[in-house]
Every structure is written in C-alpha cells, then in structure tokens.
Amino acid sequence: MTTANQSAVERYRNNFLKEVEANVEEGHMVKMCMQCGVCAGSCPLGNAWEHSPQKIFMMIRAGKRDEVLGSDSMFMCTSCYNCIVRCPRQLPITHIMHGLANYAHRLNLAPKGQPTRDFATLFWNNAIKKGRVNELTLTLGHYFTNGLVSGIKMALSMQSIGLGLFLAKRLNPMEIFGGHGVKDLKGFHAIVAKAKEIEDRKKGFSA
Amino acid sequence: MADNKFAAYICSGCGIGDAMKVPQLEAIAKKEGKMAIVKSHPFLCNAEGVQTIKDDIANEAVTHVCIAACSRRAKTEAFQFDGVAMSRANLREGVLWVVATGKEHDEVRQEMAADYVRMGCAEVKKMTQPAGNVKESSSKRILVVGGGMSGMTAAMEIAATGYEAVLVEKTGALGGMTAQLWKRQPFKEPYAAAQETGVAEMAAKIAANPKIKLHLNSTIAETSGAPGRFVIQVAQESGTVTEETVGAIVQATGFTTYDMAKLPELGGGQPNVVDQAGLEKLALQANGGAIKRADGKEVKSVVFVQCAGQRDKLKEDGGTHLSYCSGHCCGTSIKQATYFKDQNPDIDTVIVYDDLRVPGMGEDFYRSAQEKGVIFTKGKASKVTGGDSCKVSFKDLILDEENTIAADLVVLATGQVPNAGVDLEAWNPVVTAADGGDAAAKTARDEMKTISILNLNYRQGPDMPQFKHGFADSHFICFPYETRRTGIYAAGPVRRPMDILQATDDATGAALKAIQAVENASVGRAAHPRSGDLSFPTARLEGCTQCKRCTVECPFGAIDEDERRFPKFNEERCRRCGTCMGACPVRVISFENYSVDTVGSQVKAIEIPEEDEEKPRILVLACENDAYPALDMAGLARLNYSAFVRIIPVRCLGSVNTIWITDAMNSGYDGVMMMGCKKGDDYQCHFVKGSELAHYRMSKIGDTLTQLGLEPERVVTQEVAITDNQRVVTLINDYVAELEKLGPSPMKGFG
CATH class of the missing domain: 3.40.50.960 (Lumazine/riboflavin synthase)
Structure with a gap:
C-alpha cells in the first residue's frame, strides 16, 4: 500500500485535484464546487465532522493531500443524501465522500482505529469468506475489537438479546464453527477476485 | 379675461x-x-x-x-x-x-x-x-461624446432610428477600452467561451454610415445653449475648431483603470504583477500563442487577485481605495484565466476571490471555466510580491487560515474610475473665490477646467453634476438615465461601473432618451418626468429683486442670468418642477397653468367652520409624483382617512411657496402637512432636490409661525413613497388627532 501512495505522490506531484479527478469516484466534479456552503449547512451530522464537504473540496483544490486523506470526515457520512439534493451545482457529494474514504483506505492513509473504517473492514472480510454475512462471528468480532476484557463485558451485557434470538431460532450457536456459505463458493471467490482486479486497474492500484 | x-x-x-x-x-x-x-x-x-x-x-x-x-x-x-x-x-x-x-x-x-x-x-x-412654443429651427442631431463601446453603440442606434449622430472621440481610433482587449466576455449563447470584440467591424460600419459624422482626435472646447439648440465647439488636435449644432448629447466617456501604483502592498509596480489591462496587452502580443511575461518567460502559473483596490471601506470610515465593486472584474478574470487554459490546460490558474460576482449569463461562463480547470479560491489577498517567482499571501476564507501561492504572473483586478469631468462640488467654491479676484483660485480653476469633458458654459459649472464616487449624474433609484442637465444623458461606465454588454444596453437606452429630448424640445414640450407638459415658467421681471434664489436652486441649471442680472429661463432645459416658483420670495415666477395663484386661490376657497363647530381643517400639499398617487390608491383600497383634510396636489414639494402656508394659517386652517418624496443621498424626488429644499425651507418657517402666535407643530413635512398607501392614511389620521389635542388654531375667525 505504501508503494501505491508513493507512486501517487510521484505521479501528481503538487496537483492533488488531478489525483482526485483520476482516482476518486466522481472526483471530476470537485472542481465544480462554488463554495456556497449549502452542503455544510445541510448535513445532519455536520457538527460531528472535522471538515464539512465544502472544506474538503476547498482543501483538495488547495492541494492539502495529507489533511484530506487523513481526515475522518468522509467516514462520518451516513448517506442521507441531503447534500446531493440541495447542491445548486449538482455535485454528487455523498458519492464523492465515499470515493474519498475508499481512496484514503486503499492508500492506508485513513485514520487508524476509525470505528466506521474498522467495522466496514470487519464486515467485508466476514462477508467475503463464505459469500454471506455470518452474524454470530461478525457480532463477536465487533465486540472483541477493543480487546478481550471489553469484549467479554460487551458480550455479557448483550446476553439476554442473544438468548432471545436463540429461542426464536434466529441465532444458531453452531455458526461459530465457520457457518454455511453460498452454493458455489469457489465461483463466488472468483467473481470477487475479478472485480478487485478490474477496480485496481481502473484506480491505478494494479502493479 | x-x-x-x-x-x-x-x-x-x-x-x-x-x-x-x-x-x-x-x-x-x-x-x-x-x-x-x-x-x-x-x-x-x-x-x-x-x-x-x-x-x-x-x-x-x-x-x-x-x-x-x-x-x-x-x-x-x-x-x-x-x-x-x-x-x-x-x-x-x-x-x-x-x-x-x-x-x-x-x-x-x-x-x-x-x-x-x-x-x-x-x-x-x-x-x-399653455399654448406651447414650437421651435421651427430646433436641431434633431445628437452629439455622442466618446467613441468606445458605449459611444459607438449610441451613435449606431441613433443612426438606425433615422437621426443624425455626431461622434466625437479624443483619440485617433474608435473602440476605447474594448479595442485594448484580446477578447471580450461571452455575450451570446452558450456563454461558454470568450468572444471576439467586434470593434473593427463596428468602426468600419460607423465610417461607412452617412448618418454618423465622425470627429477623431477631437475634444469639446465649449457647449452652449439648451436642448434643441446646443452649439458645440469641436476642437481638433491640430487646433482647428468645428462648430456643430445638436439637439441633445449622450456622454459616453467611459472609465480609466484604477492606478496600480496605489496598491504597493499588492505588488503594484513590481515586475510580473500586472493589472487586467496589462494582461490584455500580453494576450494581444501572444496573439493566441503562449502568453509570455515582459521578460519573455512563458507563463506556467498565474494567480488573479480580485477586488484589488476595490470594495474598500468608505473614505469617511478610513478607506483609501475605491469603495465600490466594479462589476465586470470577476468575469474579466474568468475570461483571462481561460486565455491560459484554452492555450495550454496544464497552466495553473488560480482566482482568489472574496465574492464572485458574475451578473447576467456570467454564471454559465463561470461554470465553463471551472470545467476547464480554473481553480477558484475564496480568500482575501493581503500581500503580493513580484519578481521571477511572485508570491500571493492570502487568508483562505473557507479554511480560515493564512496561505501563500507562488506564480509566474499575478494579475490584479482593479476597478473602474469614471471619466466624468469636473466635480462641481469642488468647482463651485473655487469659481466663487476666483470671481472674487483670488489669483490662486483662478489658477486652480483653469487647472480644473482642463479635465472638463463637455465644457458647458452653464452658470452651474462645466460638466454634469457627479453622483456618488464621482460617477456622472443619474437619477439612480427611479430613472437611471436621467441627469440634472436636461438633454444630456450619460451612458456606459461613466454612469456606473459595468461590463461591455451592460454598456451597450445602456448606450441604447441613452440614445432613445436623447431622441425623446430632441423631439420634445422641437415642440416646446417638457422632458421627463413631466413629459408632454407645454407650460414653462415666466417671471415678472419688474418685481424681481435679483436675489438669485431661483438660479441657484433650480436643480437642472435651467436658469441663467441675463446681462442685467435678471433670471433668464432656458425653457428647453426646464423640467417644469416649479422649484423656482417655490424659491421666489417675491412670487414673480409662474407657469400658465400652475402658479402661486392657482394653488393660493384653492387654499383660500374653502369654507373654514367656526371654532365651536369642532371641525378642524388641515391643508395637505401632496407631491403629484408619489404622494398623490399613494393617496389615490388609499381611496382605491377604500381606506378611510379624516374628512377634515383638504388635499392639493403640487408638481413637487420644491414648488411650494411659503406664502401658501402663511395664507393657510392666516385663513384659520389648523395645520398644514406636506407630503413629498424621499430626500437625501438615496433620494426619490423626481426633481432631485425639490423635496430636500422643501424640508429646508419649512425648517425656517417655525419663527414666522411663532410670530403669528402659532405652534410650530402646525406645519409638518413628511416623506412618502408611492407604495405608502396605507401609511398616508396613518400619517393623516395621527396628525389630525395630534392637532385636535393642540386645539383649534387661534387664527380662526380672523381670516
């Protein structure tokens, strides 16, 4: 990953806007922002972010690569689409935010320990294993992200819900041993590998 | 009779x-x-x-x-x-x-x-x-001063309507500022790319037009007369003088750019820092190729600094530069940034702006520049240093931090300074001193006169009055083309800051105004706002005391003095407001259908009830332009006001002669209310100064009332807008209630 980052820095030197245009989903629309601030004002979680979309777009144009790719703002987006609906310049802001998050993650510049990023990673890895989400291992994996003690505490606090789910036959304890997968697991893995190859090529991550 | x-x-x-x-x-x-x-x-x-x-x-x-x-x-x-x-x-x-x-x-x-x-x-x-006063020999030619985009447009529009135009241009070629441009902002659909200026084609059309007489390398040595009979001395650079007789004048003398040398903190005067006009020069030299700096180096990065020396604080608040926005500069910088991007998309172009203002279809042009990759940064530049690698320091207003960009070339978007000639407010005291024999004032006067454009021989001074910030006169709020010099119309950036497209519209409007003026003058009709009025003021000179109030107070400079120092009315310059009539202390000025008597006899005609009847009578003198329509509209809306008022419409509050007030008080009216338009800097008075003069005159009437044993509150002056139909009702009813508290006028029964 570091190599990908280095080569990106090399290729675009100080033109971060061009880098975003080439590598980020809908990145070519960043230059069309007219800095009206409607997105920032429309975001229901706006005050929980370090940088509003308006600021992120300004930072991209000002070439602030490290600050943008290290920002946790893109991970805070809940995809409510308020900004897209309201943007007078019709920028697909939500898509750009997710595109930036994805790009920062792939370059491994996204903030470490960012809960949304961690959970998304956990979810992806879980889903990819058997082609379907194993709810038991996903939940347990999530509980134990922050270590054994806090994991046990969390599991115990949730035990009545777990029991209820079990009695209602919504939770099978046997799933802990790997669980069941999709019918053609081999085929599924092949599909995912091919998709990754295509995306890597498109976004310049293939060797 | x-x-x-x-x-x-x-x-x-x-x-x-x-x-x-x-x-x-x-x-x-x-x-x-x-x-x-x-x-x-x-x-x-x-x-x-x-x-x-x-x-x-x-x-x-x-x-x-x-x-x-x-x-x-x-x-x-x-x-x-x-x-x-x-x-x-x-x-x-x-x-x-x-x-x-x-x-x-x-x-x-x-x-x-x-x-x-x-x-x-x-x-x-x-x-x-009024019988009217048809002028057989009235001229219908129109003089256009200034051969830039506005002047050329005005001349062509005048000729297109069948009138003759005389176009006077100071330099040796037509085109003015527009001729100094590589391209102009888009003015046609899809408004996406800079377009040719078209100056050469226009100049050729003007040269070939038999209805347009062209004087190049010429200035106006003297303007005398009035609408329909202006006599213009056109002075050629060579020294020869041609006399032209015209009926009206369009002044389209444009602007000069704000002097960059006044902006040392923004790099004015340093190498590789140019203003927008300077960049046009480089673009013309490049002729479509790569734009090079003065030292020959190809420009690879350029920063535009918007609002340079503009939108400063007002002078009275400590500002040193232009306090207004020139309107065109954002669009011009966008255009100039695309000069670079169109030639080579890899050139870094950054526009540092505070508020991006692109009027009209400029928004489309803005978007097209964004698509071409021009970077727009919201910020306020604090310091620019020139040199081989220029540095622009600015405060980023979105990220709230100080920042610096380096560039090969910096362009300052400086503003427009109008070429409006002599500032009459500075001129008049100097002339008074010079006339009093002050030698230094004489030199100062002659020095000031050199920048005059029209060189009018009016007693009010050689040019049009100036509006805020030195722009040529304009009835800015209600009738933008109108000026206080009848038959003389300002067009283009001399009137207010504007871009080429607005200037061409403006010139077309002013040309049509000038045509109206020559037509009105030829049949003795008033110009706006009493269009079509055939009456004009006459003075009974045997009663005149030569006090000069009429000549001084006329907002339109219509009254000169004859050789015996009596007022001499230039009927064609007169707008028929009656301000002279209101000013005259001996009441010798009148119109055929509007005089001290026509209103005075109405004041005296009404029946004043006895004191014990408890029916007060209040005289309302309402300006016919705004207050009277507002009162009519109150009626239309069936709003009720006191039946104790008697309303007389007047042409303008400026025409109110104080004798009407004293007559009313003497006849036993309980109060007098005057309703006129808004005065002050943002005046709405159709005759500019009338309302203000009325307020001033009434402020002096208190003493007279006290001498009569009356309370000064019995005479009030109100500002009323045409939309105030509800407010006039409140004003009247409140005033009637107040007067009832005050009790009946002690003058009742003596009248």
Whole structure:
C-alpha cells in the first residue's frame, strides 16, 4: 500500500485535484464546487465532522493531500443524501465522500482505529469468506475489537438479546464453527477476485 | 379675461350621486365658483358625457372647464380637451372612497365635496391653457461624446432610428477600452467561451454610415445653449475648431483603470504583477500563442487577485481605495484565466476571490471555466510580491487560515474610475473665490477646467453634476438615465461601473432618451418626468429683486442670468418642477397653468367652520409624483382617512411657496402637512432636490409661525413613497388627532 501512495505522490506531484479527478469516484466534479456552503449547512451530522464537504473540496483544490486523506470526515457520512439534493451545482457529494474514504483506505492513509473504517473492514472480510454475512462471528468480532476484557463485558451485557434470538431460532450457536456459505463458493471467490482486479486497474492500484 | 367662459361639470356616477347631494354642489359651483355653465351627469366619462362638454366648448365658447368627478389621474383620455384649461375636483378617490360610509358621516362628506368643488372652480379661474412654443429651427442631431463601446453603440442606434449622430472621440481610433482587449466576455449563447470584440467591424460600419459624422482626435472646447439648440465647439488636435449644432448629447466617456501604483502592498509596480489591462496587452502580443511575461518567460502559473483596490471601506470610515465593486472584474478574470487554459490546460490558474460576482449569463461562463480547470479560491489577498517567482499571501476564507501561492504572473483586478469631468462640488467654491479676484483660485480653476469633458458654459459649472464616487449624474433609484442637465444623458461606465454588454444596453437606452429630448424640445414640450407638459415658467421681471434664489436652486441649471442680472429661463432645459416658483420670495415666477395663484386661490376657497363647530381643517400639499398617487390608491383600497383634510396636489414639494402656508394659517386652517418624496443621498424626488429644499425651507418657517402666535407643530413635512398607501392614511389620521389635542388654531375667525 505504501508503494501505491508513493507512486501517487510521484505521479501528481503538487496537483492533488488531478489525483482526485483520476482516482476518486466522481472526483471530476470537485472542481465544480462554488463554495456556497449549502452542503455544510445541510448535513445532519455536520457538527460531528472535522471538515464539512465544502472544506474538503476547498482543501483538495488547495492541494492539502495529507489533511484530506487523513481526515475522518468522509467516514462520518451516513448517506442521507441531503447534500446531493440541495447542491445548486449538482455535485454528487455523498458519492464523492465515499470515493474519498475508499481512496484514503486503499492508500492506508485513513485514520487508524476509525470505528466506521474498522467495522466496514470487519464486515467485508466476514462477508467475503463464505459469500454471506455470518452474524454470530461478525457480532463477536465487533465486540472483541477493543480487546478481550471489553469484549467479554460487551458480550455479557448483550446476553439476554442473544438468548432471545436463540429461542426464536434466529441465532444458531453452531455458526461459530465457520457457518454455511453460498452454493458455489469457489465461483463466488472468483467473481470477487475479478472485480478487485478490474477496480485496481481502473484506480491505478494494479502493479 | 373678457373672452373667458367658465363651466363646471359634476359627475354623479360611481356612487357619487348616492353619497353626496349633487344639486347642492351644482349650486356652489354656480354661486360661489361663479361658473357660467354648471351641469351634472350620471356618467360623465362616457361618450355622451364627454360630448356634452365638447358641445359646450364648441357652441358656448367655453374656455375653462372644472370637472368634479374622479382623481385627475383617472380617465385622462376621456377628459382631454385641446386648447381648454381644465381643473379636476377629486370627488371619487378624494371623498367618496376615503370618507367613512354611513349616515353619520354625510355632513362631513358633503362639506369635503363642496370644498373640493370650490377649490376646482377657484383653480381653473387662475389657469391659462399653455399654448406651447414650437421651435421651427430646433436641431434633431445628437452629439455622442466618446467613441468606445458605449459611444459607438449610441451613435449606431441613433443612426438606425433615422437621426443624425455626431461622434466625437479624443483619440485617433474608435473602440476605447474594448479595442485594448484580446477578447471580450461571452455575450451570446452558450456563454461558454470568450468572444471576439467586434470593434473593427463596428468602426468600419460607423465610417461607412452617412448618418454618423465622425470627429477623431477631437475634444469639446465649449457647449452652449439648451436642448434643441446646443452649439458645440469641436476642437481638433491640430487646433482647428468645428462648430456643430445638436439637439441633445449622450456622454459616453467611459472609465480609466484604477492606478496600480496605489496598491504597493499588492505588488503594484513590481515586475510580473500586472493589472487586467496589462494582461490584455500580453494576450494581444501572444496573439493566441503562449502568453509570455515582459521578460519573455512563458507563463506556467498565474494567480488573479480580485477586488484589488476595490470594495474598500468608505473614505469617511478610513478607506483609501475605491469603495465600490466594479462589476465586470470577476468575469474579466474568468475570461483571462481561460486565455491560459484554452492555450495550454496544464497552466495553473488560480482566482482568489472574496465574492464572485458574475451578473447576467456570467454564471454559465463561470461554470465553463471551472470545467476547464480554473481553480477558484475564496480568500482575501493581503500581500503580493513580484519578481521571477511572485508570491500571493492570502487568508483562505473557507479554511480560515493564512496561505501563500507562488506564480509566474499575478494579475490584479482593479476597478473602474469614471471619466466624468469636473466635480462641481469642488468647482463651485473655487469659481466663487476666483470671481472674487483670488489669483490662486483662478489658477486652480483653469487647472480644473482642463479635465472638463463637455465644457458647458452653464452658470452651474462645466460638466454634469457627479453622483456618488464621482460617477456622472443619474437619477439612480427611479430613472437611471436621467441627469440634472436636461438633454444630456450619460451612458456606459461613466454612469456606473459595468461590463461591455451592460454598456451597450445602456448606450441604447441613452440614445432613445436623447431622441425623446430632441423631439420634445422641437415642440416646446417638457422632458421627463413631466413629459408632454407645454407650460414653462415666466417671471415678472419688474418685481424681481435679483436675489438669485431661483438660479441657484433650480436643480437642472435651467436658469441663467441675463446681462442685467435678471433670471433668464432656458425653457428647453426646464423640467417644469416649479422649484423656482417655490424659491421666489417675491412670487414673480409662474407657469400658465400652475402658479402661486392657482394653488393660493384653492387654499383660500374653502369654507373654514367656526371654532365651536369642532371641525378642524388641515391643508395637505401632496407631491403629484408619489404622494398623490399613494393617496389615490388609499381611496382605491377604500381606506378611510379624516374628512377634515383638504388635499392639493403640487408638481413637487420644491414648488411650494411659503406664502401658501402663511395664507393657510392666516385663513384659520389648523395645520398644514406636506407630503413629498424621499430626500437625501438615496433620494426619490423626481426633481432631485425639490423635496430636500422643501424640508429646508419649512425648517425656517417655525419663527414666522411663532410670530403669528402659532405652534410650530402646525406645519409638518413628511416623506412618502408611492407604495405608502396605507401609511398616508396613518400619517393623516395621527396628525389630525395630534392637532385636535393642540386645539383649534387661534387664527380662526380672523381670516
């Protein structure tokens, strides 16, 4: 990953806007922002972010690569689409935010320990294993992200819900041993590998 | 007077006949109004009613008509009788619609109607129908001063309508500032890319147009006369002088760019820091190729600094540069950034702006530049250093931090400074001192005169008055093309900051205004806002004391002094506001149909009830431009105001002669209220200064009232806008209540 980052820095030197245009989903629309601030004002979680979309777009144009790719703002987006609906310049802001998050993650510049990023990673890895989400291992994996003690505490606090789910036959304890997968697991893995190859090529991550 | 025959016609339509006793009104017109013929009609404005009046004019030799029906602003087409003097008593909007309904109000309603009939009869007896003053030799040619985009457009529009234009240009070629541009901002669909200026084509068309006479390398040595008979001395650079006679003038003298040397903190004067005009020069040199700096290096990165030396604080608040926005510079910088991007998309172009203002279709152009990759950064530049690698320090207003960008070239977007000639406010004291024999003032006067554009020989000074920030005069809020020099119209950036597209529109408007002016002047008609008025002021010079108030106070510079120092009216410059009439302390100035007598006789015509009747009488002098329509609209909306007021429309509050006030107080009125337009910097007075003068004059009337033993509160002056139809009602009712508290005027019964 570091190599990908280095080569990106090399290729675009100080033109971060061009880098975003080439590598980020809908990145070519960043230059069309007219800095009206409607997105920032429309975001229901706006005050929980370090940088509003308006600021992120300004930072991209000002070439602030490290600050943008290290920002946790893109991970805070809940995809409510308020900004897209309201943007007078019709920028697909939500898509750009997710595109930036994805790009920062792939370059491994996204903030470490960012809960949304961690959970998304956990979810992806879980889903990819058997082609379907194993709810038991996903939940347990999530509980134990922050270590054994806090994991046990969390599991115990949730035990009545777990029991209820079990009695209602919504939770099978046997799933802990790997669980069941999709019918053609081999085929599924092949599909995912091919998709990754295509995306890597498109976004310049293939060797 | 022997030949005059007076007639009154009372309409009982629109419900007037139901609410008022029309026979009594007829009797009043006959007995008190001394009308030879008095008739009433149930529908006076219909064909039959109008025919009645026409028949009387034809068969009974009626010369003066008083129509007691609706407001003078209604049914003007029906009640139009050529060659006959006419007054209108406002029984509908002025009485029927504003006095509360119901039997208990019948008495005051009838009294009000009766007074209006008395006033209408009294007024018409003092009126003469103006005959007009046709000028056979009036010139219909139009002088255009300045051969830039505005001037060329004005000349071409004038010629296109069939009039002759005389175009005077100071330099040796047409085109002005536009000719110095590589391209202009887009003015045609899809507004996406800079376009050719088209100056060469326009200049060729002008040269080939037989209706346009062109003077290059020429200035105006002198302008004398008035609309319809301006005599212009056109001085060639070579020294020869040509005389041109024209009917009106369009001044399109444009602007100069704000001097960059005044902006040392933004790098003004340092190498590789240019203003927008400087960049156009580089673009013209590049001729479509790579733009190079003065030192020959190809520009690879460029930063535009918007609002350089503009939108500063006002001078009085400590600002040192232009305090206004020049309007075109954002669009111009966008255009110039695309010069680079169109030639080479890899050139870094950054525009540092505070507020991006792209009027008209500029928003499309802005987007197209964004698509081409021009970077827009919201920030405020604090420091620019020139040199091989220029540095622009600015505060990023989005990220709230200081930042610096390096660039090969920095372009400062400086503003427009109007070429409006001599500032009359500075000029007048210097001339007064010079006339008093001060040698230094004489030198200063001659020095000031060198920048004059029109060199008018008016006593008010050699150029148009200047508006805020030194722009040429304009009735900015209501009638932007109008100036205080009748027949002289300002067009383009000399009037207010603007871009080429706006300037061409502006020039077209001013050209049409000038055409109206020459047509009006040729038949002795007034120009805006009393368009079509044939009356003009005359002075009984044997009574004149040569006090010069009329010459000084005329907002339009219409009055000169003759060799015996008496006022000399230039009828064609006159706008018929009557400010001179209001100013005259000996009341020798009058119009045929509007004079101290026409209003004074109305003031005296009404019946003042005895003190014990507890019916106060309040005189309202309402400006006919805004206040009177507002009062009419109050009637239309059926809003009720006190039936104790008697309203007389006046041409402008400036025409109010203080004798009307003293007469009213002496006759036993309880109060006088004047309603005029907004005064001050953002005036709405149609005659610019009238309202202000009235306020000033009334501020001096307090002493007179005290001498008469009256409270100064009995005379008030109010500012009213045309939209104030609800407010006028409150103003009147509050004032009536206040006067009732004050008690009846002690002058009652002496009148």
